[in-house]
Amino acid sequence: MSRDRIVNTPLPVTISDSEVITTPFAIRDSITTAYVAITGGTKTELVAGVSGYYLDLIQISLANNSSVAVTDITLSDESTTVQKLSVGLNSSITLDFPAPVRQSAKGVSWYVDMGDISGTTLTVQAQFL
Secondary structure, three states: OOHHHHHOOOOOEEOOOOOEEOOOOOOOOOOEEEEEEEOOOOOEEEEOOOOOOOOOEEEEEEEEOOOOOEEEEEEEEOOEEEEEEEEOOOEEEEEEEEEEEOOOOOOOOEEEEOOOOOOOOEEEEEEEO
């Protein structure tokens, strides 16, 4: 089977009786985007859980537009800490995960939190599968 035919055919594709090409996830209509701005030390819901579904994290971006570094950012899946992050002053970071970060349970929310830093706003954008 030619490469062009494989690329332009909906997956999975059976090449022979023993070879099947699959993808780890479907992209179209399965991406959820979240955006929040955090101005204090209050745990903020990044995306609400969806009953019956996992929302696995595939990308997250954080931007700090203040003159103070934010070194105590916590990304959590309901009450489980998933990642600790830091963003320098007047800086941003983007993390693209080679494999989605798995959500611990169906229907739970993702949260982001930072220390109570006066005059600092942290903007967070994320994509979930």
